Amino acid sequence: MSSNRITSHDVAREAGVSQATVSRALREDSQISARTIARVREVADRLGYVPSSLGRSLSRRTTGQIAVVAELGNLTYPDTVPVMHDELALHGYRMLLISESADKELDHEILFDGSVDGVILTTTRLDSTLPARLHAKRVPFVFLNRTARGVVGDSVTADNAGGARAVAQLLLGEGHRNIAMLSGPTDMSSSVVRERAFTAALREAGIEPGHRPIIRRELVHESGRLGWGDLVSMRERPTAVFCGADAVAVGLLNAIAEQGDSVRRPAVVGFDNSPIAGWPVFALTTVDTHLRDMARLATQMLVERLDITTSGAEVAPRKVVVPTTLTLRSSHVGG
Amino acid sequence: MSSNRITSHDVAREAGVSQATVSRALREDSQISARTIARVREVADRLGYVPSSLGRSLSRRTTGQIAVVAELGNLTYPDTVPVMHDELALHGYRMLLISESADKELDHEILFDGSVDGVILTTTRLDSTLPARLHAKRVPFVFLNRTARGVVGDSVTADNAGGARAVAQLLLGEGHRNIAMLSGPTDMSSSVVRERAFTAALREAGIEPGHRPIIRRELVHESGRLGWGDLVSMRERPTAVFCGADAVAVGLLNAIAEQGDSVRRPAVVGFDNSPIAGWPVFALTTVDTHLRDMARLATQMLVERLDITTSGAEVAPRKVVVPTTLTLRSSHVGG
């Protein structure tokens, strides 16, 4: 039935002050007398008053909320989301986690209906219209490890090209001459860059097209399993495989494990250095993208952007590229 | 500078109707003439008008938003969150994902400040004050695979006791007589029930206390690794280990793998049947709690509860217990 919500009016009446005074006292806003503050506080506590974020947001024209668009299936983000959450809290913002699956694009209505002050994009595809729509609606945003076609915006990206080149050199140095890549979709900026740099490095080393087959799928566990099926059916089976993400590499290693010890395992290298890569059963050699650092950086950039926007100033978008680190374990030696 | 937001007033002016008519037309609310609806729609689209959820929520006294309190470290929830999201969407609700870490309890302010209509609790500890506070503030909620001490509320739980008993029988049937348990914290309802039922089953089978050691830690990967350290230091090393969650079992198997093939591996059984349990490298025998079904059920219960609350009726809390299924793979035979 009736909404039992306690409002600032209730507190005001009970404390014998005006509603505005309650509002101020609870925010320690202007110079309200210590006595009044104490009294209002006491009454508010006693009544269990919690200010309505709806009323506040509507009145202030700012919500203090930031949306993080993340993909649940992605193994890397249980790591990064807490970082963003804490960094946002540090600056007085609340995090709204928007979960997105690769298959179905969300309507994203919540990003446009005034529920949030800004957005961190971690899943955006190259041809997504989302960034442009955010731009048109003046919703500040930042890309984390992604970019979109023809869209200007703050971004933090790993040095995907450098990482991929390092992998190429590692594998070539180990003597491999037939190296496959289990790459990601062509509309995923990070994956495209990795693939391109990797291919280029192999080409420069004189590896022929037939000896650098590329298979593209979503960068998920299942793709690694499917990839193994593709590899074994090749006439000359590659001796090494570069996976566009750790999730794929792990799927591949799982598929191989399923065959038992009979098969000769190719060298396998991943990308991301997600926690699972370090699990002894995989001991995955991979490229550390320092995602937690990237997440913190992206968050800070968005917060700064929010300040800039509020102040009415104009500052050009900033693009930060974070160096990667090759992380050697044992999967890059075949078995 | 100024907030460029387009409001229903802007649309009204442009369409030559009143603001109220815009509101109605866009909701196809009362009997607005088809012509007016069409015109308003056209103008709204052209102007890129998106209704403010703040204004709507404040006016309606209901937000259409449901918070899901989940733990990011938990391996099971990338599976369940999409289920809840879709089920909520089906009923016209939006999901707000609140990430919680085991270490630091969030302030949960957002659950009380009018931002949401209801809450799904998936991480609550036995002695958490959260459920009681929600109850006091009349915020409808439902427990998913959890309960709290002395709190009445709708809940969906797995038959944790039945599952644990099934594991005991399996291990006893395999001839084990010295069975350890890597259990969870004593303030986690699901874990407490599993441990209690398991211990009882072993006791009934005449297994002596010294042959059913229990080690309690958070139900996370790291605990499995630490647990292996504890096990190897025992005078009579257990031949089988029951883990309170798949995450622990996987950590344990990882620790064992680290030692190489030299060690005799104990039988290992997990709980949850999270996707990782099915990975060939682990082939984890475990108890399927059918978490996706549970998640759907919990969501439906909350939606019903919301309807009940709105209608002003009184319906006693419902407790649903979902049967578990023992899922045999190969980890329950030692090596």
Add this chain to the structure above:
DNA sequence: TTGAAAGCGCTAACAG
């Protein structure tokens, strides 16, 4: 079928 007006709970001038 539509408009005018009140109000959801808060913040923010403006007085005093």
Add this chain to the structure above:
DNA sequence: CTGTTAGCGCTTTCAA
């Protein structure tokens, strides 16, 4: 230091 008064953008009577 505190009260009064306008809104923030929407929904919802009540009239017309």
